[in-house]
Amino acid sequence: FPRSVVITFAKNTVKHTLKITRILEEAGLSTEATISFQTTDQEMLTNVRRRNIKLEAYETLALDARRQGLPILADLMLGLPGSNMASMRADLQTCFRQDVSARMFGTLVLENSPMNEPDYRTLHGIETDEFHQLVAAKSFSEDDRDEMILFRNAFRFADHFGSLRHVLRFVGH
Numbered sequence: 362f363p364r365s366v367v368i369t370f371a372k373n374t375v376k377h378t379l380k381i382t383r384i385l386e387e388a389g390l391s392t393e394a395t396i397s398f399q400t401t402d403q404e405m406l407t408n409v410r411r412r413n414i415k416l417e418a419y420e421t422l423a424l425d426a427r428r429q430g431l432p433i434l435a436d437l438m439l440g441l442p443g444s445n446m447a448s449m450r451a452d453l454q455t456c457f458r459q460d461v462s463a464r465m466f467g468t469l470v471l472e473n474s475p476m477n478e479p480d481y482r483t484l485h486g487i488e489t490d491e492f493h494q495l496v497a498a499k500s501f502s503e504d505d506r507d508e509m510i511l512f513r514n515a516f517r518f519a520d521h522f523g524s525l526r527h528v529l530r531f532v533g534h
Contacts, residue, residue, distance in 0.1 A: 365391035393432035442485035
């Protein structure tokens, strides 16, 4: 014990990410280099007041990970203010092109977060459920979110769980 380690690395400084991942892997721990993107859409990043690692730096990191045989993963958020099915597909396509597995989490509106401020909620039309999950915004309805969840699940089945991963990679190249 432990048998695995889950780490989400800082996204603004990635120079040690692969070295740390290699050390953990050589120690016999199951791990992967995880970069938290949230989204690749600049408008959405502006909406949530975030910045990402530069796409070029991420592409280099993904390429280096593949060359070294290290697993790399991207964390994405489903249902950020400004998102829709097209932006979600674009995020997943970016990961697919880089041969990086994607994990996609629902968006929580935390009690003391800027996203929960009344003016922010009004500006972006934020609606939440009893669990504080963002279920609708000006850019997507609850039905749209349900469709995004179905698409995410299909993508996870096909790519992340490997059922069609190799076929999709072959067709995509």
